[in-house]
Amino acid sequence: MTAHPSSEVNTAVQTAIDACATLPGALLPVLHGIQDSLGYIPAAAVKQVAEALNLSRAEVHGVVTFYHHFRDRPCGRHLVEICRAEACQARGARQLETHARKRLGCNLHETSADGGVTLEPVYCLGLCATGPAVTIDGKLHSRVTPERFDRLLERNA
Amino acid sequence: MTPTLYVPRDSAALSLGADEVALKICAEARQRNIDIRLVRNSSRGMFWLEPLIEVETDAGRVGYGPVACDDVTTLFDAGFLQAGAHPLRQGIVDELPYLANQERLTFARAGITDPLSLDDYLQYQGYAGLKRALAMSSDQIVREVTDAGLRGRGGAAFPTGIKWRTVLATDAPQKYVVCNADEGDSGTYSDRMVMEGDPFMLIEGMTIAALAAGATEGYIYVRSEYPHAFRTLQKAIHTAIQQGYLGDDILGSGNTFHLHVRKAAGSYVCGEETAMLESLEGKRGMVRAKPPLPAIHGLFGQPTIINNVISLASVPVILARGAAFYSQYGMGRSRGTLPLQLAGNIRRGGLVEKAFGVTLRQLIDDFGGGTESGRPVRAVQVGGPLGAYLPASRLDTEVDYEALASLGGVLGHGGIVVFDDTVDMAHQARFAMEFCALESCGKCTPCRIGATRGVEVMDTIIAGDRAEQQVTLLRDLCSTMLDGSLCAMGGMTPYPVLSALDHFSEDFAPEPARKTG
Numbered sequence: 001m002t003a004h005p006s007s008e009v010n011t012a013v014q015t016a017i018d019a020c021a022t023l024p025g026a027l028l029p030v031l032h033g034i035q036d037s038l039g040y041i042p043a044a045a046v047k048q049v050a051e052a053l054n055l056s057r058a059e060v061h062g063v064v065t066f067y068h069h070f071r072d073r074p075c076g077r078h079l080v081e082i083c084r085a086e087a088c089q090a091r092g093a094r095q096l097e098t099h100a101r102k103r104l105g106c107n108l109h110e111t112s113a114d115g116g117v118t119l120e121p122v123y124c125l126g127l128c129a130t131g132p133a134v135t136i137d138g139k140l141h142s143r144v145t146p147e148r149f150d151r152l153l154e155r156n157a
Numbered sequence: 158m159t160p161t162l163y164v165p166r167d168s169a170a171l172s173l174g175a176d177e178v179a180l181k182i183c184a185e186a187r188q189r190n191i192d193i194r195l196v197r198n199s200s201r202g203m204f205w206l207e208p209l210i211e212v213e214t215d216a217g218r219v220g221y222g223p224v225a226c227d228d229v230t231t232l233f234d235a236g237f238l239q240a241g242a243h244p245l246r247q248g249i250v251d252e253l254p255y256l257a258n259q260e261r262l263t264f265a266r267a268g269i270t271d272p273l274s275l276d277d278y279l280q281y282q283g284y285a286g287l288k289r290a291l292a293m294s295s296d297q298i299v300r301e302v303t304d305a306g307l308r309g310r311g312g313a314a315f316p317t318g319i320k321w322r323t324v325l326a327t328d329a330p331q332k333y334v335v336c337n338a339d340e341g342d343s344g345t346y347s348d349r350m351v352m353e354g355d356p357f358m359l360i361e362g363m364t365i366a367a368l369a370a371g372a373t374e375g376y377i378y379v380r381s382e383y384p385h386a387f388r389t390l391q392k393a394i395h396t397a398i399q400q401g402y403l404g405d406d407i408l409g410s411g412n413t414f415h416l417h418v419r420k421a422a423g424s425y426v427c428g429e430e431t432a433m434l435e436s437l438e439g440k441r442g443m444v445r446a447k448p449p450l451p452a453i454h455g456l457f458g459q460p461t462i463i464n465n466v467i468s469l470a471s472v473p474v475i476l477a478r479g480a481a482f483y484s485q486y487g488m489g490r491s492r493g494t495l496p497l498q499l500a501g502n503i504r505r506g507g508l509v510e511k512a513f514g515v516t517l518r519q520l521i522d523d524f525g526g527g528t529e530s531g532r533p534v535r536a537v538q539v540g541g542p543l544g545a546y547l548p549a550s551r552l553d554t555e556v557d558y559e560a561l562a563s564l565g566g567v568l569g570h571g572g573i574v575v576f577d578d579t580v581d582m583a584h585q586a587r588f589a590m591e592f593c594a595l596e597s598c599g600k601c602t603p604c605r606i607g608a609t610r611g612v613e614v615m616d617t618i619i620a621g622d623r624a625e626q627q628v629t630l631l632r633d634l635c636s637t638m639l640d641g642s643l644c645a646m647g648g649m650t651p652y653p654v655l656s657a658l659d660h661f662s663e664d665f666a667p668e669p670a671r672k673t674g
Contacts, residue, residue, distance in 0.1 A: 024438075025419075025438040025440075026439055027439030027440070028421075028437075028439055029419070032381075032420055053439075063440065063441055066441040067424050068423035069381045069423030069424075070422055070423075085542070085592075086343040086344060086501070086538055086542060087344040087501045087572075090501030090502040090574055090575060090577075091502055091529070123343065123595075124343045124345075126340065126346040126348075126382070126383060127168065127169050127346070128343060128346055128498065128501065128506070128574070129205070129346075129498075129499060129506025129507055130169055138384065140168055140172035141172050142172035142173060143173065
C-alpha cells in the first residue's frame with residue numbers, strides 16, 4: 001500500500017469525521033474509520049481531526065501513538081501478524097516468529113525489502129488452543145507450522 | 158427430508174478453514190444433486206475437532222471432525238448425511254465425554270444455535286431471564302444477582318451484586334452499563350465465544366443490568382483483534398432493536414436501553430476498567446486512580462456498571478432459574494460455574510464449563526488429555542499474562558478464587574496455558590516483563606520504568622552474568638512493582654516472574670547448571 005495523495009486523504013478523513021463526530025467519545029471511532037479506509041492514519045489527518053472534534057493536535061497525536069492498532073504510515077502490500085503471546089509460545093510461536101523473520105528478511109514492525117509484506121506482532125487472537133496463530137490481511141489462520149506459513153504466504157501474499 | 162448440516166462460524170473454526178469447508182460441501186452437494194440445509198452454528202468449544210461438522214439425525218447430532226476440504230468428497234461417499242461411518246466420525250456430539258462431563262449453564266447453547274438467529278435463542282430459553290426481570294423491581298434484581306453469589310469473571314472476582322447496588326444507590330441524570338470485552342489475556346477466549354456464538358445472551362445480560370441500575374445507555378468495548386465478534390454484535394444489536402428487545406420501550410415495558418458496540422485499538426491495559434473508560438471517552442488508555450469508584454464516577458463522570466462479558470452473560474440464567482439454582486454449584490465463596498479455557502500445549506484444548514472446585518489436574522488430564530507434544534507437563538500458567546506459573550506438582554489445586562490466591566496466583570479469567578518440559582522459564586519471566594514494558598500505560602513509575610529494568614535484569618540473568626546478584630535485584634524490583642503500581646498491570650507482572658523464580662529456580666542459575674534444550 002502506498003501513500004495517498006492529499007485530496008484522497010482529505011476526503012477519507014472528512015468521511016470518517018462526518019460519520020462519527022457526533023458520537024460521545026468520538027476520537028477512536030473516527031480514527032478507526034480513517035484507518036479502515038486508508039490503511040493508516042496520515043500525519044495530515046491529525047490537524048483535520050483535531051479541528052473537527054475541538055481537540056488539540058497533541059491530544060489526537062497522543063491517541064494515535066498510544067494504541068498499537070493505529071499505524072502512522074502505510075504497510076506493505078500485505079500485512080502479516082504473528083501472535084507472540086504465551087499460549088502460542090507453548091505451541092511453537094517463538095520458532096514460527098524466527099522462521100518468519102528469516103523468510104521475509106525483516107524484523108517485526110518492518111516490511112520486506114520488496115515492499116510485499118509488513119510483519120507485525122499481535123498479542124492474542126483468542127485462538128489459544130490451536131496456535132500458533134497468524135493473520136494475513138486480516139484473515140485468521142491457526143496451527144501454523146513454518147511449512148504452513150510458507151504455503152499461506154505463497155497463496156496469499 | 159432435507160438433511161441439516163452445521164458448520165461453525167467461530168473464529169477458531171474459521172482459522173482452520175471452516176468457510177472453505179462449507180463452500181466445498183455446498184459445491185459437492187450441488188454436483189451430486191442433493192438438497193441440503195447448511196447452518197453456520199457457533200462452536201462447541203472442542204477446538205481439536207474444528208472444523209467440526211454436525212449432521213442432524215433422529216438420535217441427535219452426529220459429528221465429524223476435524224474436517225479439511227480434502228475430506229469432503231470422502232464424507233459424501235461415506236454417506237455422512239445419513240451419519241455413515243467415516244474415520245472422522247465422532248459419534249453423537251452431546252454424548253462425547255468432553256461435553257457430557259461439563260456443567261454448561263452459560264454455554265448451554267454453544268454449538269447448538271445459529272448465533273444470529275433470535276428464534277434459535279428464544280427456542281433455547283433465551284430472554285426468559287429478561288422477562289422475569291421486567292416483572293421485578295431494581296432492588297429485587299440486584300438481590301437475585303447478589304444471592305447467586307456471582308463474582309466478576311474478568312479476573313478481579315468482585316461480587317457483581319454489590320457493584321450493581323452501588324450504581325443503583327447513586328443518583329445521577331445518566332447511568333451506564335459497560336461491558337469490558339477487551340479479552341487480552343493469552344489463553345482465554347470465552348468472551349470471544351460468547352460474542353461470536355451467543356451474542357443475544359450478552360445483550361440480555363446487559364439489559365437486565367440496565368434495569369437493575371436504572372441505566373439507559375450501554376457500551377460493549379470489544380478488542381480490535383476480534384473483528385468477527387465486533388461484526389456479530391453489531392448485527393445482533395440491530396436485530397434486538399428491530400424486535401423490541403432494545404430501544405425506547407423494551408418489550409412494551411416502557412423501559413429504555415440503548416446499546417452500542419465500540420472497537421478498541423490493541424492496547425492490553427485498556428482491559429483495566431478505568432483505562433477502558435478513558436478509551437471509551439476518546440482518550441489515551443491511561444489508568445485512573447481509584448477512588449472514586451467507576452460505580453459512582455464512571456463513564457463521562459456518571460455512575461457506571463462495568464462487568465466482564467462472562468459476568469454479564471451469567472446473568473440471564475441466574476434470573477431465569479433463580480439465585481438458588483445458580484449458587485448450588487461451586488465451592489466456598491466461589492459460586493456457580495466458570496468457563497475454563499484449556500490452551501497452549503494441550504491435546505484436547507477447548508472450553509470446559511464446570512462448577513468451581515474442579516482441579517487443574519482433572520482439567521488438564523481428564524478433559525485435556527495431557528500435552529499435545531506427548532511430553533510431560535512442566536508449567537501451567539493460570540489467569541493470563543499476569544497469572545502465576547504453577548509447577549506440575551501443584552495441579553491438584555482446585556479452581557477456586559481463594560485456593561489460587563493462597564498459592565500466590567490468580568484464577569483471573571479462567572485461562573489455563575500448558576507448557577511441556579521444553580519450556581525455559583527464564584525466558585517466560587523475561588517475556589512477562591517485556592509485555593509489561595510494551596503495554597504499560599506509563600502513568601506510574603514502578604510499572605513504566607520497572608518493567609524495562611526487569612527486561613534488562615532478565616537479559617543479564619539469561620546471559621549468565623552474575624546471576625545470583627541479579628536474582629536479588631529482580632526480587633527487589635518485583636516487590637517495588639507489587640506494592641507501588643497503580644493497577645494490576647505493574648502490580649501483577651511480578652506474579653509470573655516470581656512464580657517462575659520460586660518454582661523453577663534451576664532455569665535462573667548460572668551456566669552450565671542451567672537446563673539446556
